[in-house]
Amino acid sequence: MRYSPRLLAGLATTVAAALALSACSGSSPSSSGKDAAKGYDPKATVEITWWTGQTTEAEQKAEQLAAEYHQLHPNVTVKTSAGATVTDDLLTKLSAGFTSGNYPDISYAFGSWAGELAESGRTQDLRDFVKESSFGWDEFPAAARETATATDGTVIGVPALVDNLALLYNKTLFDAAKLPYPTDDWTWEQYRAAAKKLNDPAKSIYGTAYSVSGSEDTTWHLWPLLWQNGGKILDGKKPAFNSDAGVKALETLRAMAVDDKSMYLDQTDEKYSPLFRSGRIGMIMSGPWELLELASSKTKYGVTQLPGTDGDHQTVSGPDLWVLYNHDDANRAGASRDFVKWLTSKETDAKWNLAIGNLPLRTTEKDTPEYANYAKQYPAGPTFVDNLANAKQARPTVSGYEEMSRNVGDAIAKVLQGKAKPKEALDEAAEKSAGVLEDN
Template identity: 55%
Template sequence: MKATSRRTAFLTTTALALTAAVVVTLTGCGSSQGATTLDKSAKVQLTMWTGQTEEAEKLVEKLAKEFEKDHPNVSIDVSPGASSTEDLLQKLSAGFAGNNYPDISYAFGAWASQLETSGRTLDITDRVSDPAVKWDEFSDAARKTVQPTGKKTIGFPAIVDNLSLLYNKTVFDKAGVAYPTADWTWDDFRDAAKKLTDAATETYGYAYSVSGSEETTWQFWPHLWQNGGEILNKDQNKATFNSAAGVNALTYLRDMAIDDKSVYLDQTDTKFAQLFASDRIGMITSGPWQLYDLKTAKTDYGVTTLPGTKGDHQTVSGPDIWALFDHKDKNRAYWSYQFTEWLTSAAQDERWNVAVGNLPLRSSEVDSPAFQAQVKAYPGLDIMAANSVNAKQARPTVPGYVGLSEAIGSAISNVLQGKGEPQSALDSAVKKSDQALSE
């Protein structure tokens, strides 16, 4: 699981920064004209960039060979596409400029709006509206990520995740605190965190990143959304997280960190998980990528949904996508769609995403023997899969998101360390975010 599943929500600054370069090069020359009428029996050569590690790559290659066997006129050249997933965006950018880009490519969700505005993606909205596709089996966040502007559907979800509440049973038992339930409110959570904290043993009830990275930022979004706040306005060109909802959310975290002293403030983004695994932190909010390490450490843990506000238990997800590209060739477009729909069907997803330890793409897979075998190996994975229904909103995929993330991440970090007040810190972050969104 550890070697093949990826922490999709964590987008590196380098990868995100490359989006600016894409905007410049996406407007290059158009692709040459291919088949203008569809011939389903015509020979077709497709190129697919998977962005995967070796084990997952081999599984995709195997599945592609099966598809080719069933469709002898179709040949699919499958490769990672680049030395790392992060490098795919730069490779796509260069490919657009030189008319040498794939038919299908893995892409971080944060790239979706740039890919759509390139004019090089296929729009498959009409096709996925077919009831046979069972589009509603994908989570709301996953569907929204492949529909970045709401005007086009540029591909299929590829990998999904979400934040759930993980709790250390050893820490809870030692403190005599009842385990969290799916009905917990944030008041319940705060009360438990205080009881779990023990200064004498340097044990904390909760942990939060103060690195200022996307780790800091995306952990904040469920608090904002559950309080009724929004990251951006409807036009997605102005930040709105300094609303009363945002201030209330940040004040809550500040009070836990400074007044209660129940939060371990992590400067590294990695130490908190290690401390949780070694019974020094009672609760963390994390995802499926964490379970391998907990199993290895033999940590006695449990998983449930995030605490809620007035029954709202929204979480945040970091979906990645299979983007489909237009080569002005109806045959290539047809078979690109057919293969990707087949690959993301429940039957095939169980043999790829589920097989490598990722959450299933579709809700219909949760009860499958394949996924239940993974749940047995990694307890709590089923809770995380069910939690996908709480992933109702997608993080923005606008070009200025990296600047926005840095701005609010810095604000959150400062406030939690006693270096500012929630309202003024968020106001300042909004000004910086709006500047990033306008560039």
């Protein structure tokens, strides 16, 4: 499973409306006020559906996992499907399924979808289930647990993948510029200074890069700087990202893009990683999904935590979820819970998530042989694992986040391209987002 949170946020309004309509159906299952698995018989013969949202290679692994679980529990059949051709389309497929009644027991979901799914009325409430001592809820990173939890305390799923943003740097370019490598103590001022020195227009080399596609990839890269400056995304249901802290955060990026011209502006989200690997970009803010490609390249690179503000090196995590749905069938609900508990256990997760380069879901996996092999294969992996401690806040699990993200992403893109000033752009994004958030 290979993940990057480059979401097609333009689908947000249509999908959110469809989810809202499906939640209004009086005959539809609802997560509110009841335990979907009450009366579950672990010996009952049952079939559950699992939309994995994965690529062909990972889908084959999912089928193997389903078969392995069936061997352990012969009365339970796990029917797997990708759910959609690409993961980005899965939310649209789910919303259509909620309306028709054809939706799975378990599905993969980007963390930024959590608010919309929680509002659908189709999810199970797992808050008591995850509190069971045998589940080990506290072994998951705090940001992942927070993402799975709606504003009313409902837990709609279990973390499927955890990540975070760190600073990746190209050692070859630093050596050529005779610059010392970044350290965990770096400030944003040092980052900017290094980007300016690395920049070499004559050789088409940029000091750093940023997405200006307006997608979630654009938006979530701003959140660490916002938090480090003491800001927050929302105040209740009201936008708060356009505070002085938000303006300062965006100005930090604007100075590199507009004043220094040391920032490569990626219109697609897809170009800056290959350019980094090919020695055209000196530094990028990115996540552990880069490690697989870097392992097969000849790039000499290093990883540190993000630059900080006054000693604060907060990062952002984009956890994804296995969301569990209610079909008013206690046996399907109970079997889906047991399967996800097994799938995300220390033993199973270490065998399949670590094997394909993802970070461990649970802290207890550090003691496994699989983690030792992972650290050998991906030497920078443990840096990302340790950096999870800097993911102290999560993107809000609220309906309307998707559209707000698109508005913020558009604002960032305008500023970095020199078409607007930080304050006016963020104020405009806040004004556009206010109604969407307050209506949910």
